[in-house]
Amino acid sequence: DAKTTQPNSMESNEEEPVHLPCNHSTISGTDYIHWYRQLPSQGPEYVIHGLTSNVNNRMASLAIAEDRKSSTLILHRATLRDAAVYYCILRDANNNDMRFGAGTRLTVKP
Amino acid sequence: NAGVTQTPKFQVLKTGQSMTLQCAQDMNHEYMSWYRQDPGMGLRLIHYSVGAGITDQGEVPNGYNVSRSTTEDFPLRLLSAAPSQTSVYFCASSLRGEGAYEQYFGPGTRLTVT
Numbered sequence: 001d002a003k004t005t006q007p008n009s010m011e012s013n014e015e016e017p018v019h020l021p022c023n024h025s026t027i028s029g030t031d032y033i034h035w036y037r038q039l040p041s042q043g044p045e046y047v048i049h050g051l052t053s054n055v056n057n058r059m060a061s062l063a064i065a066e067d068r069k070s071s072t073l074i075l076h077r078a079t080l081r082d083a084a085v086y087y088c089i090l091r092d093a094n095n096n097d098m099r100f101g102a103g104t105r106l107t108v109k110p
Numbered sequence: 111n112a113g114v115t116q117t118p119k120f121q122v123l124k125t126g127q128s129m130t131l132q133c134a135q136d137m138n139h140e141y142m143s144w145y146r147q148d149p150g151m152g153l154r155l156i157h158y159s160v161g162a163g164i165t166d167q168g169e170v171p172n173g174y175n176v177s178r179s180t181t182e183d184f185p186l187r188l189l190s191a192a193p194s195q196t197s198v199y200f201c202a203s204s205l206r207g208e209g210a211y212e213q214y215f216g217p218g219t220r221l222t223v224t
Contacts, residue, residue: 034212043200043215044153087152096141096160096206097168098213100152 004088009105012078020073020104022088027068031090034098035062035073038085044100047073047086083108112136114216116201122222123191131186131219133201140206142184143168143213144176146197153200159184160206191223 005023012018024033032051036044048055048062050071055062061074075082087103117132135142143158145168155168159178173195175187184203188195199219205211 036213043202043218044213045215046212049212085152096204096211097143097155097158099155099169100145102152 003099004090004101006086006088006101006104008102009107011107011109012075014080014108014110015077018075018078018082018106018108020075020086020088020106021070022072023070024088024090025069027090028092030093032093033062033064033068033071034089034091035060036087036089036100037082038087038103039081040084044087049091078106078108080108080110082106114201114203114214116199116216116219118219119217120220122224123188124224125192127191128187128189129191131188131199131201131221133184133186133216134182135184135203135214136182137203137214138181139203139214140181141211141213142178142201142203144174144184144186145200145202146170146195147200147218148197156186156199188221191221193223195221196223197221 034049035047038044048060050062063072085103085105087100089098091098114135140161144156145153147153154170157176159165165176201216202213204213
């Protein structure tokens with residue numbers, strides 16, 4: 001299974017942009033790049049996903065490197081409610097199961 | 111839509127006891143899965159199902175059984191609980207197919223085995 005590598009933790013100031021990196025050098029052609037986040041004492045929630053092109057939605061943007069070996073989740077203006085663990089996951093389009101890593105714990109300072 | 115529901119929210123078991131964690135979804139999703147999350151760790155896949163009557167093992171299946179008799183329900187059974195199974199258990203569901211679909215997670219069941 002393709003694996004992802006993320007920093008253990010990151011800090012941001014409120015209302016500033018946050019760039020959360022993810023490396024996935026062994027990604028295969030059928031792997032989608034998914035991002036989920038987990039707020040304290042809650043189940044994970046979907047943030048965004050992409051295959052090859054950059055993606056935007058109301059929560060975030062996803063920038064995917066041209067060789068697909070890395071990606072960056074961008075929160076345009078961090079709020080205190082964005083403090084969470086962010087997981088970058090590769091999901092195979094053929095079998096759909098997801099393997100979580102340890103994720104990045106984002107702290108947002110007021 | 112209620113989404114993904116899990117019962118119970120909390121459970122304490124003694125070593126050797128058995129129990130079933132319930133999971134249900136009302137979104138007609140074919141794909142359902144169970145994860146466990148130990149303190150300070152990411153989620154690990156226990157079992158998953160791609161449709162009624164079909165189940166498969168994930169990363170950490172030992173000590174757990176699943177069945178999928180309907181599209182809506184995907185119960186997880188602990189046959190003989192052990193302290194190592196103390197964890198938070200999450201159920202999830204999604205559409206299935208060649209596209210990538212978001213998974214919807216339940217609120218979790220916090221299990222303590224003494």
